[in-house]
Amino acid sequence: MALLAGDTGADRVVPPAGFTVRLTLFSAAAMALLVVFALALALASGRLAASWGEELARTSTIRISAPVDQMAGQTAAALRVLQTTPGVGRARALEPSEQRALLEPWFGPDLPLDTLPIPQLIEIIETGSGYDTQGLSLRLQAEVPGAVLDDHTRWRRPLVRAADALRWLGWGAILLIGGTMAAMITLAANAALAANAQVIAVLRLVGATDTYIARAFVRRFTLRAGLGAFVGMLLGLVLLILMPNPDAAGAVLTGLGFRGWHRALPFLVPPLAAAVAFAATRAAARRVLAGLT
């Protein structure tokens, strides 16, 4: 932390605010903004994968289409089968009122359900270990001819995989952005060192050690990168807050944003950016200085 407390003398020996320093400020801000978005994306898709994988996949439905007079008998038979199926935690036939509520969004409230041949739905809630989908299908085929097992996991699984992939894409993007920032700051530091060749020659002549000379540059780039990243992070957070509220837009997408302790994560971006700048500038300065007499 001597870096921050600072030898202001070391900072003053480098001419103030070069062009490269402003570029560093800008690229750090842009990168931090992108990192905040990538972070939000990664965390949101992580949440999506987790909620789809855990909650939704635990339920499935059986649909029974049968003539009206056989409906009750087949429903009872299906429930009997389910009671003896390992991995099924709970199974119950939906009440007509619940079925009506499910259909309401599509057909309106005035639908005369009683007069229509609506299939009976049975909701299955799995236990943690889950049941054997194929086995249950076969048993139902044999004992309840009108029953069709609707396994949600069949179509949900690729979605969970996609959400997972999206999450890793997000983390990968964060790594790439970090690497790009290190590269940019290295280039900027090299340019600054080259532009200040006379300053370095003078300092060498009057007996400054490499550490002292490097510190002047490292301090400047570290502080600028940290400051730029802080501005970029704030901007990113503001943009995220301004995004449409997921509840209003529909609950299917969990929405970009930070929940719970994840809210602390964006604030790690500026220190990390400063750390990247510190390492990049120091390596660049050491390399350049080692080549001088």
Place this chain on the structure above:
Amino acid sequence: MSRSGTIETRPMLRHNKRVDDREQGACVIELDNVAYSYGGGELLTDISLKLAPGSFHFLTGPSGAGKTTFLRLCYGALIPTGGQVRLFGQDVREMDRDAVAVSRRRIGVVHQDCQFLDHLPLSENVSLPLIVSGRDRLEEQVNLKELLTWVGLRDRAKALPPELSGGERQRAALARAVIMSPDVILADEPTGNVDWEMSQRLLRLLVELNRMGKTIMIATHDLSLIRAAKSHVQARVLRISNRRLQLAGADL
């Protein structure tokens, strides 16, 4: 610490920490069969020299003879391609970069085209060696003022280096070279850019430093400067010719 005579007014230049060395005859800079070649040709060869503390040397020779290279060997900016250079008894080949940096705090260097930090005022440029070596600057402030008075730049303390004339720059470089109270001052054509009167003034400053015990080496091709110095100080004249270092005759 003794406070007497003219030295009293310039505490900056007062300390003579190498007095013991001088009595023992230890050398501040020592070259032993030194050779230096640039890429193809050999520029200097078979050079041996011992700079005793308190000595005053002129280094002369035609331009391109290697005077600047020779000086750069003397402050560790170049590593000899043959032979040995010792700074304060230490072989430069065995010194790491930090050791070279620290040795420069004991060797003041003045170049013909002296460079400064153009964004800092003269006073800060002169005290730069103190700043980079982490010496307390407050207690040195008085010394800085006296030093600037001594080189006649007191009124220009706030000026930026690009605003200074050639002579002022040379004197500023000299002040910067001596602010750490170094044991040796190496000057490369210090009078190259200034008129005769100014060169006499610089010479007087260097002679005065020599009287305080500093070892001085001035590279110059200006023979009249050497002649002018001879009446004030006992100087030895070295000449580089034919890649070798020779002691020039007393006929100058």
